[in-house]
Amino acid sequence: MEHPTSNLSQVLTRRLKNYNLGIHQLFGILEIYSIFWFAFSLYQQRKSKETILQYFHGSWPYLMAPLFLLSLTIFVQGLIMVNDVKSTIGQRPYLQSTTIGAYARFRQVEAIVVYAYVLYLGMSYRSEYILFSTKLTENWLGSVVIILVLATLKIAESIVLLRNHRAHLNYNYTWNHRQYYQMMVLMIMTQGLLWYGFAYFGLQIDTSSISNFKGSLYTNLGFLMGILFFVGSVRVIEQLISVVGKEIT
């Protein structure tokens, strides 16, 4: 058996020929783009020195649009994976396990969580009062809850992948194959932890008093922005690993 990464151009050519994988990766790139867009929108908001609600009124797409896009791209990826699992059981060793099926379903739930987040922000914007509290500063509480769910999902995804890896740990696999799994698990786990960080700093905004609200908001938005850039970067690495690190056919 040829070593999976022995010839990068051969691997890339083979992978580009795989139509489903092409779409999967296209949407992976769009997902990364929307995360960066979301981070950039937080940066713009911080720069404008307006409150989130004021900012929302003025420039709606900067917070809402990237989240809509994020939700859609994650959903398509989950859908492709679910279809992949359905049609390739027994054909690809690493997809035989239903744990990968669970991973695909988690991706779809992740999309719905992001959708819940966008809906929450949207409804807050529409009613001009916050679902959990009337105070603007406590706007984040709902977001924190949703993002905590998202973070937990990400951790669950990595656990599912790890279990799958253990179940199929076979000494016929090359070292790179095992390394690929380890890297993927590490990347997804990191994303989970980063989303927890996002929720934590969001909570800091929530608990800050009105008097020092602005300063605290700007500081924390900076943190949130930074974390989002990190999430995006980790996703980039994950995509790169998934392109070069494993053999599909």
Place this chain on the structure above:
Amino acid sequence: MFALVRNIAKKIYIGNYPITDMEPHTESEKARQQVQNIVHQINDVKLRDEILSLIDEARDNNLDQLSWNRSGNNIEAIVDKLLLPNEQIIEGSQLKLAQLQKEYNHSIEELRIGLVVLRTNLRLIFVDVEADYIPKLQKNHSRLHLENSEDYIVGHSIKENIYFQPIEFRNLLSIDIDINNTVSQEYNIRRTRSLELLGFVVLLLLSALLISPDTFWGILPFVGGIGLLSFLMLRFSQIYQSYEDNQINRDLRLGMIDPISMNKSVWRLSVDDRVTLEYILHWTSELQLIINQHSRADVVPNLVVE
């Protein structure tokens, strides 16, 4: 261990190659599979590595012992020592066989798998070297061990069998060739159901409309656009996977006088798939020439094989 379980790369066998380059035997494959199955169940990486290195150590000891048993001779040296004084192996004339069936009176008397035919200036020599590398790993179910302990028996054994059978050219009567090719290809074409996706896109757009008409019109170009694009991409029929099947059977039938029983017999030589047809034809034509020069079929007419 890793080197042993790795699949053997696809090679083209023509001319010269080491005669010890044999396929792994079924028994070794089975043993390796069993070891792998148990190894997968061991979660402790350190213990797993320790077990694998113990198997490697046992195998190295086996190899040392084997070399001692053969008085330090390797397979090539053993074959060399069995040649006649004036006999020389003709370079580039080896033929790799998948199997050899010896037929006497239309019934199979002997079957050997994976061997090599060497041609010398005097004889055809069939060499079969079977070396089974059998790793052993089993859970020790002795009652004495503690409840929480993991107890394994680890080992390795090698079973070697060297078969050497020369056929003098004068005992060869005839040769024929039987080529069967079966080539097939299948595609798996699939269209993904994308109603789920369509539903999700509509949900996103309706939610945007619920938030504000501005939001709806704002996100419509990209959510709608990307949604439509992915919908079309998934709807597009795709060849998902293709399967190829290529079965090649190239059998040579050698009619001969069996050197041991002195009876007429037919040896069916199934040539390994990786030997090119061109080489087989070349090898056969050379052997035909030799048979014509040396065969004693003309002096023993009743021995002509059907």
